[in-house]
Amino acid sequence: MKIWEYLLKIDRRVIFLLVGLSVLIPLIFPFSIKTNVMPPTRKLFDTIEEINPDAQGILIAADYDPQTMPELQPMFIALLRHSFARGMPVLVMSSYIQGPGLAKQGLDQVTEEFNCKTTTNADSIIYGRDYVFLGFPPLWLAAVLRMGSDISQAFPADYFKNRTASLEMMKKIKNYNDIGIVVSIAGSALPQSWVTYANTRFGVKIGSGATAVTAPDFYPFLNTGQMSGMIAGLKGASEYEYLVNTKYNLSGPTPATRGMSSQSIAHLAILILVVIGNIGYFATRRQ
């Protein structure tokens, strides 16, 4: 009889310990799990694959902060690797004041990964020629609307205080017409605002990278085609890492794939706890 009551009243410290261990142990001793690519991730990957790198570039908006970094930074890194591997002009910006720091970390990491393997200047990833970091626009809405006519007007200076219009890449990337897709990586509803202002008004394609918690909000937009694909949560990031690394034979850290064993066990632990709670609930109710 007492065991049912105990199942209903497990001390929260025991729960915390169980969750902590279920995250920590698989991180220390990871096991390999097969990656099964889901349709929203595949759709985003295919959309980027269809862009002609000689005609259009990609705008990646790092619209997140350190709170959601563990889930979203791997998406940013995987998207950068994909774009650089395809030789696409890459524009990076951040809609939040806390985003540029993370975007800079990601850009430094990926450009170093590519540049340490190259031997010639033509193969290297060079700032101003292959990518431009626009930084943070103090007034997001005005910047997004202005980018429809002229990106250099929306961002007169880049993150490093260079005059944007003077950069080599910006001579061919003028506005949304020269951008194949905008991918907003966010832990908030910001990708929806990109759809409202950039897709509806200017017709540019929008993709999103979302936390597992916010991803359900974007399915209506995927369904209507207003969003051209989505990376949902850490699982989505691991799928994207798998797609990019397989297609372009790239190496480098894959934090999302490494985190999958940990996330699988943590989800399982939470489900077991819910089952235990329900067993206790029904057993005591019968009595």
Next chain:
Amino acid sequence: MQRNIPLTIVLVIGIAMLIQFFVPHKISKDIYMNFLDWLGIIAAFALVLGLGSLINHHIDKIQRKREHWPFSWVTLIAIVTTAIIGLFGGMEGKGPLPVQPQFTLGNKLFVIKYSIQTIYDNIMTPLGATMFALLAFFMASAAYRAFRARTFEATLLLIAAFIVMIGVVPLGYYISPKLPYLAQWIMDVPNTASKRGILFGVGLGIAATSLKIMLGIERNWLGGK
């Protein structure tokens, strides 16, 4: 006068911008670009007002020794320190601030740069990540206590949550290769249907509130006058 001038500006500009959206002429586009510039200028004033208000609030709290007043010192010191480092050190630490301290740990030389990036990497990032990581523990505890199949609706929710939680991690594929696709169906169909209903409601609400503001029916933004 104090009430009528702002109301007239909102009515005229609101209607003008509504019409502008449907007029692709150059003059219309130029007016629109001008308005975007004004938006930036107004926002800059709002930033100064906001900062002033925040500083006043915390100085007042310290002077009156209100609850948790020592934390106001933390806010004020953080504002001043970040502003000094940002203004004189910049994003990359290449500003005119004094010599940057160096120390060695093992064979590695560490240089502390007076830059926003140093503050960001060493304070903002670990603090933010720690706060969010705690969420997993509270979510697990809350799910265990609250997720009970008490009613038919709660049971449905529980089943859907089970399928989605296990279907969205690779482990679900090993239990059944169809489980991830069942989870995907739940997201694609029932989730989308409910979200779409909410979105329509929100959209209509925004349109109605915007009209009420433009027509002067909703005046809370004027301080309720």
